[in-house]
Amino acid sequence: MPGAEDTFRIFDRQELAQLFSCLTRFEKVVLAVSGGADSMALMRLVSDWVQGDDKAPAVFVLSVDHGLRPEAGLEARAVCEAARGLGFEAHVLTWRPGAISGAIQEKARCARYDLMTGWCRQNGVGALATAHHLEDQAETFLMRLGRGSGLAGLGAMKAVSEWKGICVVRPLLGIGRERLAGLLRFHGVPWHDDPSNTDERFERVRVRKLAPLLDKAGIGKQALALSARRLARANEALDEVAGEVLAExxxxxxxxxxxxxxxxxxxxxxxxxxxxxxxxxxxxxxxxxxxxxxxxxxxxxxxxxxxxxxxxxxxxxxxxxxxxxxxxxEAGRAAVLEPGADERRIVWDNRFVIELAGRAEKVEPFGLVATRGERRRPQQMPDFAARALPFVSFANGKTEVPFIDPPGLLQVQLVRLPRGCCRAQ
The missing domain is CATH 3.30.465 (Uridine Diphospho-n-acetylenolpyruvylglucosamine Reductase; domain 3)
Structure with missing residues (x-):
């Protein structure tokens, strides 16, 4: 919980406009808010920004009840109440994983992103904004350094990345944790602390606790984040060259x-x-x-x-x-998907966006259900690629495989192209 009030450097209109300029190209944006200090500060800052900027997008707030702690549901509902108090539409998304063995934080992180980006797709939202900040960036750099990462890894977190077709935007990477907490104290905004943030079973917590020793040795978070930015810049240059060669x-x-x-x-x-x-x-x-x-x-x-x-x-x-x-x-690796009765646009295997003209009961890899010779793939199409296409079963009994069957009840496009490529044939 927050402590006593302290002073902090105010976020003025100019700084807010600069921080959130990355969001102005979107019509709708979702804020990922857990209820911790960082994400509550993000929500407050975005609220201040949208009130004075006519270029600001429509903003929604999502909070995930992960069920890993008894109080998780209450915390998510409290986030939504605070969001509505700021004028934002807010929703709780629920994840019930059952028993988890190993890599709890990573699995929970992936589940949160899957839930939130899924909501974005269903509601026509182009971007998900998170509250990752300066210390997060420095910690990520150190963790990846310890694993022997190359340039891409040492560039740490990107200001803009992608998760299953949705842009993930991190506008606070240059802002320190204490300044964000100071904002909340200044405005009297409560937050909750996740106990896992002090649990040394997790690598990030162990790295975080090294910060005072690193500071004492002259290796500060600002310098680490600066190195990450410079390495990211070099990585982007190599990516651009690689993209050009790839396209050729x-x-x-x-x-x-x-x-x-x-x-x-x-x-x-x-x-x-x-x-x-x-x-x-x-x-x-x-x-x-x-x-x-x-x-x-x-x-x-x-x-x-x-x-x-x-x-x-x-x-x-x-x-x-x-x-x-x-x-x-690789044929047979894609999961079976059972769309909801009203779903008409789905992402399957994170490779294809499928527009449905009727109710689909199941989408599964063609190779799991089709008998050889039943459908003839185009001669130039590799067999293993054909077997990894979606086989769509409709409620009316019809089935369809895109790029093999004549167009019928579905339209299919790639989620994205490889970097450097501008078209597919």
């Missing part, structure tokens, strides 16, 4: 696979080849998992120097042909 050597197909011209790929410098391999494996696999850099390096090495016909990585299958490599989804 890659042909992307709307059915969710791509061909990489072998000769052009082999001319790429080693770091660029690694980035292309990682980007295409992540794209083809639907970004279900974030592969370790060492595994991406091994894939790129196999593409350049290795033997053998095929490899898999992060849910993607990579097949070597004479003049090219084929990247596609």
């Amino acid at each position: 050597c890659t042909t992307v197909f709307r059915a969710g696979y791509c061909l990489v011209e072998r000769a052009r790929f082999l001319r790429a410098p080693g770091e660029i080849a690694i980035r292309i391999a990682g980007e295409l494996a992540g794209w083809a696999g639907g970004w279900q998992t974030e592969p370790r850099l060492s595994r991406i390096e091994a894939l790129a090495d196999w593409m350049v120097n290795g033997t053998g016909r095929a490899r898999t990585l992060a849910g993607a299958k990579i097949v070597r042909r004479k003049n090219c490599f084929v990247f596609g989804r």
Whole structure:
């Protein structure tokens, strides 16, 4: 809970406009608010901003009742009450995971993002704003340094990233934790502290407790965050070059696979080849998992120097042909989805956005249900890519597989293209 009032540097109109300029391109924005000091401060700052800026988007607040603590539901409802007091529409989203063994924080984090971005998609919201701040950035940098991360990891958290087709925006990365808490004390805004934030079983907590020692040694959070920003800048430059080379050597197909011209790929410098391999494996696999850099390096090495016909990585299958490599989804890895009765727009396997003209009862991988010869795939389409297409069963008894069957009750498009590519065929 907050302590006694203290002074802090006020957020004036100019600073608010600068902080939240990243949100003005969206018509609707969701704030992720847990009820902790950081997210409550974000909500207060956005409230101050929207009241004086006619370019501000419509703002909604979501709070997740994760059920991991008895008081979680009460805290989420308190967040919504505070949000409505500021004039925001607010909703509680519920997650009931059952028994969890290992990686509790990571699984809960993924569940929160899935719930909130799912709500965004269903309600036409383009961005989710979080309250990650300066200390979070410094801690992330140290954690990734300890794992031997490359440039992408050491760049820490991006100001703008993506989660399953929704922009995730972090406007407070340059603001310190104490200044945010000072804002709440100044306005008399209560918050709750999550006990897990002091639980040393979690890596971030252990790293956080090193901060006083690092400060004493002259390694402050500002310097760490500055290094992260500079490394991120270098990483973006290499990503841009990799995207240009990727676009030159890659042909992307709307059915969710791509061909990489072998000769052009082999001319790429080693770091660029690694980035292309990682980007295409992540794209083809639907970004279900974030592969370790060492595994991406091994894939790129196999593409350049290795033997053998095929490899898999992060849910993607990579097949070597004479003049090219084929990247596609590893068949059978996609989950079965049962859309709600009123759902007409769904994201399946984080690869396809499916627009439904009728009620769909089930969406599953084509390869799990189809008998060979029952449907004929286009000759140029790899068999494993065809088997990873969505097989949609409608309530009226009809079934449809996009890119194999004639267009009927559904329209399908890719969630996104690989970095550097501007179209699919």
